[in-house]
Amino acid sequence: MPGAVRGEPPKLIEPTDAALLDAVRAGDLPAYGVLFQRHAEPARQFARRWHSSPAERHELVAEGFARVLAAIRGGAGPREHLRPYLLVTMRHLAITWQRRRARVELYGDVPETGADTTAPRLDEIVLRRWNAQLAGSAFQRxxxxxxxxxxxxxxxxxxxxxxxxxxxxxxxxxxxxxxxxxxxxxxxxxxxQVPESGELSCRSSRHQMGTWIRGGLSCHRSRRIDDHVADCADCRTVAARLAESNGELTPPPRPR
Incomplete structure (x- = not known):
């Protein structure tokens, strides 16, 4: 082999993240195991910023990898590099869990005697996974x-x-x-979070609802969506749900 040092075995070229991610999308689950081995330690170090408990750090890392895999299988997720997407997902998870824990402490009911307060409810698990996938997909946009x-x-x-x-x-x-x-x-x-619509009259408004609900459109375009939402029951329902989700975010910056 040209350039090889005599007596030394040829060095194996490790596949890139992009190649492994393509393999995962094609159904090669062991390829995700290679990605896990490659990025698990940086993920553990990142988890230490958020949790002092080893069990909570382990949960954050495991859930982060699980959500990234779910995003990839769903047609979204990272294309070239896993780590940035993974750590952003973990950060969103950690913040969401901290906020939920604070809400439970402030507003939680006193549990009934003998109730299992350690096991997460199914709806909480689904909500966590859904939010992380949304955040990751939004980042890629x-x-x-x-x-x-x-x-x-x-x-x-x-x-x-x-x-x-x-x-x-x-x-x-x-x-x-x-x-x-x-x-x-x-x-x-x-x-x-905005679903597609089969109605041609709704599509234009739906495609800009995220910006509209944040007040980021021009006055002319915003008025057009206002008028459409006022006349369309389906879009009015979508807008109401979107307004609830927007209420959990930082308010948009005020125009100068």
Missing amino acids: LPRRWQLVLWHTEVESASAADLASVLGISPNGVAALAKRAREGLRQAYLQE
Whole structure:
């Protein structure tokens, strides 16, 4: 073999994440095992930021990998690199679980004597998985530059000054870009929850509902959707559900 050192076995070239992800999409589950072995330790280190309990860290890592696999099998999920998608999913999971735990502490009922308070309810498990898949799919909808700034600022906690040289803009420019990206992610997250409509008259409004509910459309376009929702019972139902989900998000920035 040209270039090989005599007496040394040829080095095996490991498959890329992209190749393994394609294999998983084709039904090769062992390929996901290779991805797990490759990224499990960084995921465990990331989990330590959120939980001090080994059991909770293990649950976060396991659930993160499970949700990414579900997203891939559902036709979404990462295409080239697993780790950014995985860690964003884990971060969303950790925040969601912390918020739910806080709500339980504030509003939870006193359990009946003998009731099992440790086992998660089925609806909670389904909701967790659904939310994580939505967030991951929403992240993939964003422009590459927005994904990059969100990854570095939200996941790796990089400062605007650190990112300025990477992106070739000023720290103030990084801060402004991150602000737009975060709002874009919220809009994309909501848009992922909007079902398609078979009615031609509904499609245009449905395709922009995530941005509309956040107040991100022009006055003219917003009024058109307002009018359509007022006249369409189906879209009015979708808009009401979307408004509930939007109520759990940070309010949109006020126009200057």
